Amino acid sequence: MAQKSEREMERILKNCRMRNFLMLLFIGGMILAWRVELRAETKPNLAILPFHIHRGEEPGKLANCPICRGVIQRGEILPGSQNTLTRLLQQKMETMGAFKILPLEKVEEAFSEIERRQFELKPMRSFIQLGKTLDMDFIFIGTLFRFEERIGSHIGAEKPASVGFDVHLIRLRDEKMIWTGKFDETQRPLSENLLKIGSFFRRKASWLTAEELSNVGMDEMLKRFPGLKELEE
Numbered sequence: 001m002a003q004k005s006e007r008e009m010e011r012i013l014k015n016c017r018m019r020n021f022l023m024l025l026f027i028g029g030m031i032l033a034w035r036v037e038l039r040a041e042t043k044p045n046l047a048i049l050p051f052h053i054h055r056g057e058e059p060g061k062l063a064n065c066p067i068c069r070g071v072i073q074r075g076e077i078l079p080g081s082q083n084t085l086t087r088l089l090q091q092k093m094e095t096m097g098a099f100k101i102l103p104l105e106k107v108e109e110a111f112s113e114i115e116r117r118q119f120e121l122k123p124m125r126s127f128i129q130l131g132k133t134l135d136m137d138f139i140f141i142g143t144l145f146r147f148e149e150r151i152g153s154h155i156g157a158e159k160p161a162s163v164g165f166d167v168h169l170i171r172l173r174d175e176k177m178i179w180t181g182k183f184d185e186t187q188r189p190l191s192e193n194l195l196k197i198g199s200f201f202r203r204k205a206s207w208l209t210a211e212e213l214s215n216v217g218m219d220e221m222l223k224r225f226p227g228l229k230e231l232e233e
Contacts (some may be wrong), residue, residue: 008162046138068177077145078147081210142168165183183217
């Protein structure tokens with residue numbers, strides 16, 4: 001009888017330990033989910049706005065960026081290339097994970113409701129107003145100057161890809177431009193510049209398409225992107 005009572009007691013204790021263990025797992029899971037949700041909520045909101053095509057100067061002429069007044073050579077722009085750059089920047093910022101990023105569909109929906117001519121006449125003011133309408137903390141404004149496709153293949157190009165664009169991060173609470181990135185490159189063979197051997201191999205030692213060149217250039221540009229603490233100061 002005593003042995004039976006002892007076994008019963010052991011079973012009760014074992015069940016209690018199991019219930020306690022499961023309860024701890026449940027509480028731990030709730031705390032983890034709460035922390036993940038809290039981190040997501042504390043991330044600043046960012047909208048990647050559609051790249052703005054710079055117009056005016058003839059291809060081959062130097063052009064001033066309407067946002068920062070920086071200088072980049074104008075060139076031919078492949079139709080739809082502004083969408084390619086917008087998508088690339090969206091993907092890279094999502095991978096970075098520092099911001100809560102508004103889906104492109106919502107940005108495009110709001111963008112479509114505003115008269116496009118306003119963005120041509122006053123791009124900075126128009127994009128800032130759009131960002132505030134979307135209730136964002138930050139916006140990325142990109143300007144596209146050149147997007148010329150490679151003619152040839154990856155092993156031999158009759159004409160290399162050539163891309164020129166810049167991006168600007170605007171903090172909306174004080175409408176301040178707090179970071180600018182720029183990419184301006186026409187791909188060259190290694191024989192023309194041995195000092196750029198590292199760049200040559202980062203470009204897969206081959207002739208890239210304009211989108212591939214943009215992708216590599218955007219990665220290099222974003223390596224200099226500051227941390228959130230710097231962006232908030």
